[in-house]
Amino acid sequence: MVATISKVGSASAAVRYYGSFEEKDDLIEDGAEISHVNGNVAWEIFGDTPELTKEHLKSLLSGKNPETGEYLLRGEGKNHQPGWDLHFAPDKSVSVQWAMLDDKGRAQIQEAHDKAVNSAIREFERHFAYTRTGQGGKNREKVAGIAWSEFNHKTSRTNDPQLHTHNIIYNIALKTDGTYGALDSKTLYGVQKDLGLTYHRELARGLEDLGYKLELNKSDKPLTSGLLTTSQLHKSDGTFRIVGVPDQAVSEFSKRRKQIEAAALEHGYSKPAGINKAAVRSREAKKLSPMASLSRSWRRRGTMIGFGPKEASQLEKQRLGDKQRSKVSNLLQSMKLDRAQEFTKHKTPNGNKMLNAALSKTGQEIGRQVQKFQSLTLPPLTPTAIALAAAKKAVSPDQKDQQKEQEKARQRSTPDLTIKGL
16 A cells, blocks of 8 residues: 545544544544644644644634634635545554564654655645636646644554554645635645655655665556566555564454455455445444553464564564665655656546646656655666666766765765655
């Protein structure tokens, strides 16, 4: 799963669902973690990114200013589309390893996940968030900011370990002139997989910085066409797993997936839309249980199948002493560039010129961000760089010498890989 997007049905239903977690002082929580109102819209309205309350949630989903109660968008009201739920989750192996570790080890993996989620959402706000202007929304305009709230979860509906984050993107866009408009959802859906790649790329970088060995997951439905990528990338769906977490442990803690697969088989679903229906049909009410008791249960079950705290600790010690990196984050970045190339060449079936132009422009923006990232973080000769160089016929001797010097410098020190603005 790279990333999923679902439309928020109604403000009242969303408040009931997202506001149903543990509460303290009217703050919406999941365990000890408090959600916030994030983004440039939050700074415009509150002058800060405040902790989320039910009243904030209800107002923003309704398209209102929480401070004044006034509608921010003209012509809205009962017909206002509240927003979208952009969901990110790592491979189950990451959650299983997290579940078996002590508090320090868990905090490190959680921090890597949180940073990856934040990078993906901010990439959308800064580069791909648009609104429609003009008669009939014929014009597409880049916005100055959006608003969203994060809801971090650590369990599946069957109380297995499952790190994941729901990001409610409110349908409120701050225009460059200081007024507000609705978000253009076509662009959001258009860059869904690219935002997912950003999440997995940043998570891979975080886990690689901790020393974990990673490998790409294979899929019969690859994320790219393989125009610029190696055969290894062409077989990947854009996700990865931690090497050393056994398949048996992944299966043991995947009860929810088994429920969905059983429902899909029962109802004859095979396509993605059908799988989503199977998930809804098999959905049970989420049971809140104390994390301490869940952790004891997870570790007991893990120990019974041969991957408990002892084995996870050994894997952790192995990672702490291993300076070699798998560079899965680099491979995922190559996939993102490949996706950008596909975007710029995309043609819609109905020949919609405006949409084609928008997709092409989006692809070009992705390409610029990818190249910026590559110039600062990737080794000089990645598979993608080699393919691009071959397409340009040659690499000059001066470029080769420069690449050698860059590689030597990279090997002498580990650079700061935090890229502002991505």
